[in-house]
Amino acid sequence: xxxxxxxVARKDLTLELRSRVATNQILPLAILVLVVFAxxxxxxxxxxxxxxxxxxxxxxxxxGLLVVxxxxxxxxxxxxxxxxxLSGLEPSAMFLGKLVSVxxxxxxxxxxxxxxxxxxxxxxxxDIALIVSAAMTGTVAFAAAGVIYGVLSLGVRIxxxxxxxxAVPVVAPVLxxxxxxxxxxxxxxxxxxxxxxxxxxxxxxxxxxxxxVSFGPLLEDG
Amino acid sequence: MALTRPSLLPPRSTAAPTASVxxxxxxxxxxxxxxxxxxxxxxxxxxxxxxxxxxxLMYAHLPTIWVAYGSFLVAAGASALYxxxxxxxxxxxxxxxxxxxxxxxxTALCLVTGMLWGRITWGVYWQxxxxxxxxxxxxxxxxxxxxxxRLPAEPVVRSRRSAITALIAVVNIVIxxxxxxxxxxxxxxxxxxxxDPEITGEMLGxxxxxxxxxxxxxxxxxxxxxxxxxxxxLRDEEGLLRAIAERRAxxxxxxxx
Numbered sequence: 001x002x003x004x005x006x007x008v009a010r011k012d013l014t015l016e017l018r019s020r021v022a023t024n025q026i027l028p029l030a031i032l033v034l035v036v037f038a039x040x041x042x043x044x045x046x047x048x049x050x051x052x053x054x055x056x057x058x059x060x061x062x063x064g065l066l067v068v069x070x071x072x073x074x075x076x077x078x079x080x081x082x083x084x085x086l087s088g089l090e091p092s093a094m095f096l097g098k099l100v101s102v103x104x105x106x107x108x109x110x111x112x113x114x115x116x117x118x119x120x121x122x123x124x125x126x127d128i129a130l131i132v133s134a135a136m137t138g139t140v141a142f143a144a145a146g147v148i149y150g151v152l153s154l155g156v157r158i159x160x161x162x163x164x165x166x167a168v169p170v171v172a173p174v175l176x177x178x179x180x181x182x183x184x185x186x187x188x189x190x191x192x193x194x195x196x197x198x199x200x201x202x203x204x205x206x207x208x209x210x211x212x213v214s215f216g217p218l219l220e221d222g
Numbered sequence: 223m224a225l226t227r228p229s230l231l232p233p234r235s236t237a238a239p240t241a242s243v244x245x246x247x248x249x250x251x252x253x254x255x256x257x258x259x260x261x262x263x264x265x266x267x268x269x270x271x272x273x274x275x276x277x278x279l280m281y282a283h284l285p286t287i288w289v290a291y292g293s294f295l296v297a298a299g300a301s302a303l304y305x306x307x308x309x310x311x312x313x314x315x316x317x318x319x320x321x322x323x324x325x326x327x328x329t330a331l332c333l334v335t336g337m338l339w340g341r342i343t344w345g346v347y348w349q350x351x352x353x354x355x356x357x358x359x360x361x362x363x364x365x366x367x368x369x370x371x372r373l374p375a376e377p378v379v380r381s382r383r384s385a386i387t388a389l390i391a392v393v394n395i396v397i398x399x400x401x402x403x404x405x406x407x408x409x410x411x412x413x414x415x416x417x418d419p420e421i422t423g424e425m426l427g428x429x430x431x432x433x434x435x436x437x438x439x440x441x442x443x444x445x446x447x448x449x450x451x452x453x454x455x456l457r458d459e460e461g462l463l464r465a466i467a468e469r470r471a472x473x474x475x476x477x478x479x
């Protein structure tokens with residue numbers, strides 16, 4: 001099963017590396033979102049610093065949705081969807097593979113955005129362990145939810161609009177918890193962020209389990 | 223020889239009304255009960271000591287969320303029954319569709335009445351309270367569910383897809399509720415319910431009556447919606463047969479001409 005998952009993840013990541021859509025289009029867009037936030041808040045550095053963790057995760061949400069859409073739009077052309085179904089790969093392995101490829105792309109995105117908020121919003125990091133744990137667990141939860149709904153909207157004509165409507169409410173608690181975990185890590189609040197990381201772990205586990213179970217039936221249906 | 227244009231009317235077998243004697247009775251009952259609820263809420267019950275006349279919104283507000291949660295519970299149960307191979311029947315898919323749709327409408331009503339009530343008692347339409355936030359996301363989640371139901375697909379595919387979405391929605395709502403609850407306990411001090419007085423006497427009676435009458439109303443709507451879904455399915459099946467027959471007739475004409 002894990003060998004199959006690696007196969008799927010490697011295929012996706014190779015495609016992304018060669019097409020460079022993620023790095024040349026999604027990443028610049030994510031940075032643009034940060035710039036637009038500065039416009040919206042009138043370049044008020046104090047306010048940007050305080051709101052930084054929230055703005056950061058909203059930017060991750062916007063750009064991350066594009067990553068998820070992209071992960072499934074590459075499957076819908078040239079009958080790859082049918083090829084995947086006939087490939088004999090374990091559906092749960094395909095889910096894990098997609099989870100890894102989306103997750104890796106999200107992590108790259110998050111790293112770049114983190115640099116962005118440090119540079120543009122003057123956010124200073126005081127607890128790097130908390131940042132990394134929250135980002136890792138938040139990424140798994142985001143990717144799992146995204147992959148479940150990505151496969152559901154595979155082959156649907158209105159995918160571009162349907163996927164965000166389905167995915168955002170599911171990602172909303174992840175956004176909330178990850179933001180709250182980031183706040184103490186950048187010194188905005190004094191509260192402990194580890195409780196929120198624990199919540200993220202639970203959410204990531206729940207959505208991964210849901211995805212492992214439901215990916216097969218949803219893929220067959222598409 | 224002129225081609226007969228396909229009629230725009232639905233096929234005859236699906237043109238029957240969705241009403242039966244039982245539903246007419248149910249409908250009549252819900253109209254009367256809602257009328258009595260309005261009377262109880264506006265005239266019979268007293269104004270509240272703390273909230274004044276605004277408390278009368280309660281008789282519309284609380285039953286809507288009760289109906290919404292009840293409908294979503296039934297929708298989740300029906301979806302689970304549909305997914306379980308032994309109990310898989312189209313019937314459960316229709317139950318899920320009908321109840322989820324009625325539930326979504328009542329969630330919207332709950333949000334509207336709640337915001338009006340909030341404006342009067344708190345001075346603002348919205349507070350980022352755990353219950354409000356959860357209800358808003360509940361509404362959006364079920365809009366997504368209804369969007370999934372409307373995706374064009376084979377009936378079996380659509381039913382399974384919707385059933386899975388409905389179950390994910392339930393899990394999602396539990397997580398949302400938990401996380402915003404936690405968010406609130408950490409960040410907000412005042413609880414909105416603290417100022418609400420105990421509900422007793424004729425107010426309690428009127429409220430219980432409102433719960434029953436809204437439940438009757440919702441059941442009536444759900445039965446009709448269920449029958450409508452059944453008719454839509456019939457129309458789709460029959461539409462295909464008709465289309466085949468028409469194409470055949472056209473081909474026949476072509477040969478003759």
